Every structure is written in C-alpha cells, then in structure tokens.
Amino acid sequence: MFKKVFLFTVFFALLTTQLKANFDFNNNCIKAYQAIFDLRIQDAQAHLRIEKQQHPQNGIIILLENYIDFFSLLVSENQADYNRLKNLKSTRLSLLEDQDSKSPYYLFAQAEINLQWGMLKSRFQDYLSSGLDIKKADNLLKENEKKFPTFLPNQKSIGLVNVIMGSIPANIKGVLQSFGFRGNVEQGIKKLDHLTTSLTQTPYNFYKEEVVFLLCYIETDLIQSKNSYQKILNLTSSFGDDSLLKTYLQGYIAYRNAHNDDAIKFLQRRPTKTGQYLNFPKLNYLLGNAKLNRNDSDAYVYLAKYINEYRGINYVKDAYLKLAYYYYLKNDIAKYQTFVKMVKMKGNVYDEKDKQALKEANDHAPDVSLLRARLSFDGGYYTKALAYLKDKNQADFKLQKDQIEYFYRLGRIYDALNKTQEALVNYQKTIYAGKQSAYYFAANAALQMALTFEEKGDKSRAVNFYHQAINMKNHEYENSIENKAKEGLKRLGAD
Incomplete structure (x- = not known):
C-alpha cells in the first residue's frame, strides 16, 4: 500500500512539474x-x-x-x-x-x-x-x-517607448507630461541602435529583426529622419530572402526617401509562395505610387489591385486619386472624372493622405506641368521635375492655387538639388502669394526656410520662419506643420 501511494505521489509530482506554468x-x-x-x-x-x-x-x-x-x-x-x-x-x-x-x-x-x-x-x-x-x-x-x-529584450521595448513618448506632438506634450508621459527620442534610438550589435552574441539574437523593424517604423513614421535610408537598408540586408517583411521595409524606406527606382526593385522582388504569406495589399499601393512617380505605363495595375484586395481603413481615397491622375496624364478625361468621383464616394478620412485626396478631388483639376513636377519630385527625379517648370512663369498659371504651387514646387526642387539661394527665393514668393490661402504651400515653405536657417546656424531667422509657419492658420496639414515648427523652436531654445 505504501509503495502504491509513494509511486502515485511521485507520478503526480512529475505531472504537475511538467504542467507548471x-x-x-x-x-x-x-x-x-x-x-x-x-x-x-x-x-x-x-x-x-x-x-x-x-x-x-x-x-x-x-x-x-x-x-x-x-x-x-x-x-x-x-x-x-x-x-x-x-x-x-x-x-x-x-x-x-x-x-x-x-x-x-x-x-x-x-x-x-x-x-x-x-x-x-x-x-x-x-x-x-x-x-x-x-x-x-x-x-x-x-x-x-x-x-x-541584464535582460536584453527589455531594452528593446524601453527604447521604443522612449521614442513614442518623446515624439508626442508639441501641442499636447505638456498635458500628457502631467500624467507621467515622458520620453527621450535620442536615448530611445541610441538604445535600439546598440541592440542591433549587442544582441548578436547572446541567447536573444533572434530579437534583432524586431529591433530593425522598430527602427524603420521610428525613423520613417515617427521622426521622419532624412538620413535613415542607407542605415535601414544595411540592417535589413541580414534578413532572409523569404522574408516578406524585408520586402516591405526596404520598399517602404526607399519610397519614403525618394529612392524610387530602388523601391520598385525591392517591391517587385517580393517572395511569392502562394498561401504562405499574409496578404499584404499595401505593397501594391507602394509599387503603384512608385511607378506613377516614374511615369510607368503599368502603374494603374498595382493601384487597382490594391483597391480590389484591400479591406482596411487607409489610403483608399488616395489610391483612387492616383488612378485619376494616371489617366489624367494619359489625357483620358472620362476615366479621370470617373475615379475622381470614386475618391468622393469610397474610403475614409482618418489619414492625412486621404483627407488631402478628398480635398484635391473637390478642387479644380491640376495643371499638368505642376502634377508631373510633383510626381517626379516625390520619386527623387529632381532634374526631371525642374525640366517641367523651368520654362514657365507665374503668368502661365491662371488659378491662384497653381501660381502658389508653382513657386512652392520650384522651392522644393531647388532645395533637393542643393541650390539653397534659389530655393529660399521661391519659398519666400510662396509665402507672399499664399499666406492667406487654405493651401499648405505657404506654411510648409516657411517651415522649410526655418529648417534651412537652423541648419546654417542662423538662429534668429530660423525662429522667425518657425513662427511664421505657426501663425498661418486654417490650411491643409496645419497640425503637422505647426508641431514640426514647435519642435524646431524647442531645439533652438525659443519655445
């Protein structure tokens, strides 16, 4: 009897050990x-x-x-x-x-x-x-x-939280800090950067891809770093070729940083084993946009595929608008008008891109030269973008919006070509022509001038243009531009 009880006790102990959480x-x-x-x-x-x-x-x-x-x-x-x-x-x-x-x-x-x-x-x-x-x-x-x-995975998430809390928009940061929301973007990124190497020789090495994913999210969506392209590209090179996330990260970072040809190359090189991967319609949205920027004849294929496959809340209006612009540039006005109607009927306005798409759909049809310059600029084809506008002048545009945008596009193109003086002249013309309008061009021109002067170390003029950007009201992207200007004032100790 004792032996049976003993064996049962041992068996139960072993069983509970195996089942222990x-x-x-x-x-x-x-x-x-x-x-x-x-x-x-x-x-x-x-x-x-x-x-x-x-x-x-x-x-x-x-x-x-x-x-x-x-x-x-x-x-x-x-x-x-x-x-x-x-x-x-x-x-x-x-x-x-x-x-x-x-x-x-x-x-x-x-x-x-x-x-x-x-x-x-x-x-x-x-x-x-x-x-x-x-x-x-x-x-x-x-x-x-x-x-x-010494538990390294903890540092991954602490770094991310630091960045999220540190990148809270300036207009609500004070309120949230009273509830204990505080962070430091630089410290968070530094912590994550360190983990990309310090994880390597540890049992937690498998977390490295997640760290890279977080860095990509941070540097493109949260802080919009201009210098992140090569960094993220180098980090993602260690991902396996069967990683669809690698395709997305490389394509997205290239697209957002105006490396348009690279974006198309990465997105077309995606792994394609049927049924193995998550359905990821946004890859087609990015590819369609990149091809539209390059004026590829098949851009419409990927934008239409995105619309047909996607069941989410973002970029539907923007995708329809891009389809409208594709046919507009082909001089197919009937299809242009059809897709403009779809912008008004379909999708949501949660994201700024969709809000802007709806506004453009309700506005006049764009000037063809300005539209081609805009798309080429977005793709990083700056010389080509300039060619569409270099023989134009203000009198060539009848609408006030187009006149303002003409100066703004020239300012952005010259800025990208490192022709700073020409950029500043055209930004100033944009502000003069558009500071009372509901378009974002003048406010963003002021923001770009402020950033230029800040980079040059000219604090007084940087502060002046940051304030100009903030003081312009009731225009597109108002919160985004104002928050960036307030962050600039904070960096300069002038907030």
Whole structure:
C-alpha cells in the first residue's frame, strides 16, 4: 500500500512539474517567432500548435499569438478584425498573470501585449486607450528592469517607448507630461541602435529583426529622419530572402526617401509562395505610387489591385486619386472624372493622405506641368521635375492655387538639388502669394526656410520662419506643420 501511494505521489509530482506554468522561448517558439517576422503566419501557427501539444503551459505561446494578431492587423488595417480581436488583450493578460512570476518574461510579456495594442489602437484612432496601454507597458518595463537589469529584450521595448513618448506632438506634450508621459527620442534610438550589435552574441539574437523593424517604423513614421535610408537598408540586408517583411521595409524606406527606382526593385522582388504569406495589399499601393512617380505605363495595375484586395481603413481615397491622375496624364478625361468621383464616394478620412485626396478631388483639376513636377519630385527625379517648370512663369498659371504651387514646387526642387539661394527665393514668393490661402504651400515653405536657417546656424531667422509657419492658420496639414515648427523652436531654445 505504501509503495502504491509513494509511486502515485511521485507520478503526480512529475505531472504537475511538467504542467507548471513557465516561460520557455525554446527552439520551436523561436521558429514561430521568426516565421511571424517573415509574415509567414501559417507556418508560425503550425509551430505553435506543436508547442501547445508538447508544452501547453508555456507562456511564450500567449505572447506569440498576440504577435500574430499584431502583424495581421498592421497589414490588413481592417476595422472589423480589430473590433473582434482587441478583446483578446485582457484575456491574454489574465493568462500571463498565472505564469511564473519569477521569470524575466513575466512582466515583459505583459508589457509587450500592452505595447503592441497601444500601437494598434493608435493606428485605429483610439488615441486615449492607446496612450494608457503604452503607459502601462512603460511601468511594467521599468519594474522588470529593476528586477532583471541584464535582460536584453527589455531594452528593446524601453527604447521604443522612449521614442513614442518623446515624439508626442508639441501641442499636447505638456498635458500628457502631467500624467507621467515622458520620453527621450535620442536615448530611445541610441538604445535600439546598440541592440542591433549587442544582441548578436547572446541567447536573444533572434530579437534583432524586431529591433530593425522598430527602427524603420521610428525613423520613417515617427521622426521622419532624412538620413535613415542607407542605415535601414544595411540592417535589413541580414534578413532572409523569404522574408516578406524585408520586402516591405526596404520598399517602404526607399519610397519614403525618394529612392524610387530602388523601391520598385525591392517591391517587385517580393517572395511569392502562394498561401504562405499574409496578404499584404499595401505593397501594391507602394509599387503603384512608385511607378506613377516614374511615369510607368503599368502603374494603374498595382493601384487597382490594391483597391480590389484591400479591406482596411487607409489610403483608399488616395489610391483612387492616383488612378485619376494616371489617366489624367494619359489625357483620358472620362476615366479621370470617373475615379475622381470614386475618391468622393469610397474610403475614409482618418489619414492625412486621404483627407488631402478628398480635398484635391473637390478642387479644380491640376495643371499638368505642376502634377508631373510633383510626381517626379516625390520619386527623387529632381532634374526631371525642374525640366517641367523651368520654362514657365507665374503668368502661365491662371488659378491662384497653381501660381502658389508653382513657386512652392520650384522651392522644393531647388532645395533637393542643393541650390539653397534659389530655393529660399521661391519659398519666400510662396509665402507672399499664399499666406492667406487654405493651401499648405505657404506654411510648409516657411517651415522649410526655418529648417534651412537652423541648419546654417542662423538662429534668429530660423525662429522667425518657425513662427511664421505657426501663425498661418486654417490650411491643409496645419497640425503637422505647426508641431514640426514647435519642435524646431524647442531645439533652438525659443519655445
């Protein structure tokens, strides 16, 4: 009898040990994580199914399932999916609270889920809840850092939170700081930059791709760094060729930094194994825009494909407008008018691009030379852009908007060609002609002049033009331009 009781006790002890909640980022979980960052979600789910069978109490499973939802929503931007999945956040946090509290992943995993949902909520316009989630993540990460100061994954997320909180728009920063929202962009980026090398010889090396993804997000969307192109390109070169995320990051960073030919090359080189990857319509949106910038005859194919496949909340109006412009430049006025109507009927106005697309659709048809110059400039074809305008003068444009834009386009083109004096002259003409208008040209011209003088070390003139940019009201992109001007004043100690 004693022997049977003893054997039962040993068996039960072994069983409970095996079932005890823990965090084990084992090889199978690493494979799932890497598949997620390639956007091979089906492969990731297959690895997690195996892990659930072998180690059902592994808390890393909960974290990785949240990663899958995070990337799925980032890619799809589908409101219905967001509404359906966001309730899983509290369920997963509750499950994590029952895991091993002595593990460095205990607080870290909770912070990651809060941080990921904070970023998603911002994308879906739920700003208050987004801020609260990011603040929760910050508190958890700081507590975890005290307990486990050498736990490197913690530094990844602390760096990101620092940048997010440090890049809060100037017009709301003071209010949020009273609630403890404080960050430092430079420190955050420095921390992430350091991790790209310090992770290499550690058990956490698999986190490197995520660090690169975060740096790309930060330097293109949050701080809009002009010097990030080669840096991100070098960092993403270590990604495998079967990574769809690599395609997106390289294509996006090239497109945003006016390396248009590179963007087309990267986006056309995407891996194409059917059914293996997340459906990522935005790749076609980027490719269609890049091809339109280069005046490629097949630009419409990719813009139309984006519209047909995409079920999200952003860039639908902008895609229809770009299709309208494609046919306008082909002198197909009937199709131009058809797609202009679609801009007014379809899509949302959450994003600034869609707001601007709707405004342009309700305005006069663009001047062909100005439109060609604008698209060429956006693609980085500056000499070509200048050629469309160099034989023009103000009298060639009948509409006031076109006259203002003429000076503005010349200013931007000369600026990009490092012809500073010609740029400043045309920016000043833009301000004179457009400071009372509802178009953004004059305010942004003032902002560009301020940035130029700041770079030259001419503080007084930089401050003057930052104030001019702020004082112009009721125009397009007003909040964005004003926030950038206020950040400039802050850098100069003149806020």
